[in-house]
Amino acid sequence: MRFYAELATAHGPAVSFPAPTSVPRISSRPANPIAEWMANGRVHNIRFNSSFEAVNPALRDQCRGYERNNVVHAQHWRHDDGPHPTLCVIHGFMGSAYLLNGLFFSLPWFYRSGYDVLLYTLPFHGRRAEKYSPFSGYGYFAHGMSGFAEAMAQAVHDFRSLEPHELEASRQRRRETQAIVVRILGQGIERGQIRRVDPTLVAMAVFSITNWAVEWYDPAGPMSAEEAAAFFADLLVDGLADSTTR
Secondary structure, eight states: OHHHHHHHHOOOHHHEEEEOOSSOOOEEEEHHHHHHHHHHHSSEEEEEEOOOSSSGGGGGHHTTTTTTTTEEEEEEETTTOOOOEEEEEOOTOOOOHHHHHHTTTTHHHHHHHEEEEEEEEEEESGGGTTOSSSSSEEEETTTTTHHHHHHHHHHHHHTTTTTTTHHHHHHHHHHHHHHHHHHHHHHHHHSBBBBOOOOOHHHHHHHHHHHHHHHOOTTTTOOOOOHHHHHHHHHHHHHOOOOOOO
């Protein structure tokens, strides 16, 4: 604990809670129908890889090894007419379910009152809990006081990655990427390499496949990442290729 005692003595919050240095690449998909019914609006589950590095250099390899914890999860309730003031709920401590938190904190009322809502999952809670954790939040306390200090630093770091301007930057990057895919598909259609389909719908299908894969793919499972990618590439190409060119 000497390392953290020296940090406290230095009174340097920027060192104890390092800020993100890059905009995260965020994956977003519609939440389940119950969430949208409860909010009576647009609800998305978002996730991205944490860029957090342990403050204590001696713990960096250990913290990098927390595979599930290093994927950040949140749920975003937003209005269609642009960004609104956002009510942020940082939740966990065995109460990680978005639905339960939404009802407990009367979030539908705030949403109807004009607020956007962001529910952010703390490290080691909910879907961030490591495999075989006996309960949500176990990892927050399971690695001693130094582990607790790093988990708190990561909680602040990851939450700051969700600032509204960074979310909008990520959405803009996604829109630009989608436009590139639509353009490539359109060129393939004009050249006769792809049968005539709606390129926008096909692009949405491609992104749905790739975004959903992170939900079900297990690196320890029977299929390697390369095999999964090859399968979907083959499925996509065979489904789009003009039968006269096969």
